[in-house]
Amino acid sequence: MLIDFFYTLRSAKLPVSVKEYLTLLEALKANVVGPTNPDACTMDDFYFLARTALVKDEKHFDKFDRAFAAYFKGVEMIADFSKPIPADWLRQEMERLLSDEQIANAPKMDWDELMETLKKRLEEQKERHEGGNKWIGTGGTSPFGHGGKNPQGIRIGGKGGNKSAVKVWDQRAYRDYDDTQELGTRNIKVALRRLRKFAREGHELELDLPDTIRATAANAGWLDIKMIPERHNNVKVLLLMDVGGTMDEHIQRVEELFSAVKAEFKHLEFYYFHNCVYDFMWKNNKRRYAEKFPTWDIIRKYNKDYKLIFVGDATMSPYEILQPGGSVEYNNEEAGAEWLQRLTHAFPKFAWINPEPQGVWQYRQSISIVQQLVGQRMFPLTLKGLEDTMRMLSK
Secondary structure, three states: OOOOHHHHHHOOOOOOOOOHHHHHHHHOOOHHHHHHHOOOOHHHHHHHHHHHHHHOOOHHHHHHHHHHHHHHOOOOOOOOOOOOOHHHHHHHOOOOOOOHHHHOOOOOOOOOOOOOOHHHHHHHHHOOOEOOOOOOOOOEEEEEEEEEOOOOOOOOOOOOOOOOEEEOOOOOOOOOOOOOOOOOOOOHHHHHOOHHHHHHHEEEEOOHHHHHHHHHOOOOOOOOOOEEEEEEEOEEEEEEEEEOOHHHHHHHHHHHHHHHHHOOOOOEEEEEEEOOOOOOOOOOHOOOOOEEEEHHHHHOOOOOOOEEEOOOOOOOOHHHHHHHOOOOOOOOOOOOOHHHHHHHOOOOOEEEEEOOOOHHHHHHHHHHHHHOOOOEEEEEHHHHHHHHHHHHHOO
């Protein structure tokens, strides 16, 4: 019954062999997880068993997680496999269809009113709600909950769909971008090579052919080899990457870009942020709360000769950019716009690379705001966009 799961993993370019697949089946047959093992009978247990049997290198964990989630999408975790499987486990609940009139009449509030109303709802509400336009629940047009449609609501749990949440009340785990991603094309690297400034440094040597020829000729034909220090790309790059949320749609392309940047630039520093830059960033998403890097320290640490490159879709609530406390994850004391201006002032050579199709930029208010903040130096994540970015940064 898991043969399609096996092919899903292969389609995700995971190096999974038939032998490893048979190992998983043998483990299931031996009841390592399952109804006769009360200590291991949840979907989480099956996930860890499958990952242990099928994935031999931790660098592939992210790919496995995405493939696993895609294959078992909609499957609720069943605490006891010995119980009958409920009928609605086998089918997905149809998305609630709302009329244009209902969406147009959805409650709209400003920032302060939205937060105050949420506080009242939490105090008043005593039970679960589905549909409607007032209570915290699913579906409907209420500003609070998930699964419905509201132009500026607070998503509580569930999965985002309309990319318009002002705040997100949910514990979310982000994953580091895989910098070992094998590129499908070398064109990205070629585009990045427009930003090069070679200098000779270090102790590694390479053959200086012209000087060798001249020295050999001057030495009556006796070979006289001349060596010089190897040239390296001396450009320094500070790469700041948006991760999680709407950026999950662009993981593969950003990983390809990240791989190419690491291969092309010897002097590379990178950090992660979510949606907009605030007072701290991080290098490891699993430790993003334990290992924070204050943005002020980053600004002071690197000289202004670093080329600053933001990578992000700039798709968020405008409050996240313009409002103190607007971050969907924590109460930021200063607006994201303030930090963007500080960074672009500290590093005069900067650009923003956006993986969202350029055709939708005009429909996203947040993208227009970010474009203004970065002086219209926003380029699409396309080959031409990368070439234009490198050309601009090299001036």
